[in-house]
Amino acid sequence: MTETGGRVLTDAEKARIERNRIKALHLRQAKLVAHPYQKKNINSVAGEESVIKVQGAKYIDSGGGFLLEQAVIPTSGQPITTGAASTEINKVSNDAISIPITFEECLDCGDAFVESYLLSNFGHSVCDKCRDPDGRHSLITRTEAKAEYLLKDCDFDRRDPPLRYISRKNPHNVRWGEMKLYLLMQVEKRAMEVWGTEEELSRQHELREEQREVTKVKKYNKQMKQLRMEMRSSLFTKETKATHEHEFGPDTYNETDDNYTHTCLKCPYTETYEKM
Incomplete structure (x- = not known):
């Protein structure tokens, strides 16, 4: 060239x-x-x-x-x-005339053409008059494709053939990085290569939704536990121990102090008291 x-x-x-x-x-x-x-x-x-x-x-x-x-x-x-x-x-x-002119055949209408927007940017053999930018030939960002079709970065760049894309400025903020726009038809085809069928793709969506719900519940319980610890730290115990009930023996009278004493039969606890 x-x-x-x-x-x-x-x-x-x-x-x-x-x-x-x-x-x-x-x-x-x-x-x-x-x-x-x-x-x-x-x-x-x-x-x-x-x-x-x-x-x-x-x-x-x-x-x-x-x-x-x-x-x-x-x-x-x-x-x-x-x-x-x-x-x-x-x-x-x-x-x-030393350079042969290669004509492509449009996949939709069958007419011969030399170049087109889809052929130049995505290698898709469709002429400009058959291009449907709002339908079949619409573009999708890399982030949206990963979320909707559950694709990884290796599915875009490393799996043969790598998906072609065009770069555009981010419309939300020009200081952010450029967006990578892919052809929706090629993204859907790559998703079928990864997951096999649409039913499998739907099942994977359901599994990930369930995992998100479980993770959300665990996160909520953890936050509530932390909140209880902060609000009632003096009453919070990680493990609740079994309560011990004392069984006292016979009372002993102390003439000097004029009180009574009895000792627990199960533990060394001694209690001193006065009888009214």
Whole structure:
């Protein structure tokens, strides 16, 4: 492929350049035979005022902003012969077609075309007149495709063939990163390659919805537990121990203090009290 200004020309661009060059050659041939702005008849002898010498070579001022070689103008009153010039130009035209023009067949209407928006950007062989930007050929962002079709980054970039995309500025904020837009038809096809059927894709959506609900409940319970700990930390215990009921033995009277004492039979707890 040819590089122009650091950019590689596509086959369609090279074909368009070649068609323009051939058209220019034919236009030049027509001007050599009869220039519309030339006052004198081209079959007559050219005047000295129309002949210009450039580095020893003679040229004819066509009056249209370019010069014609002297060889195409008859000399000594002889009539012009355009056969040689025409043959030479025809040879140039025939030899110049070195780049074959590849025509694509539209998948919708079957017409042949050279280039289109979907073919150039996504490799999808559909002509511009059959393109449906709001329907089948709509675009979808990478984030939306991952959420709706449960695709991973490797499904876009590493699975063969990698999905083609176009970059656009984020409409919500120009300072954010550029969006990657994919062709919806190709994203749906890739989803079927990953999940197999639409039923499986729906089942995966349901499973992930259930997991989200379980995670939401666990998060809620954790937050409530934390809130209780903050509000009633003095009463909160991680494990509730079984309560112990004392079984006291016989009372012992203390004459000095004038009170009674009894001790638990199951633990060393001793209680002192007064009888009213």
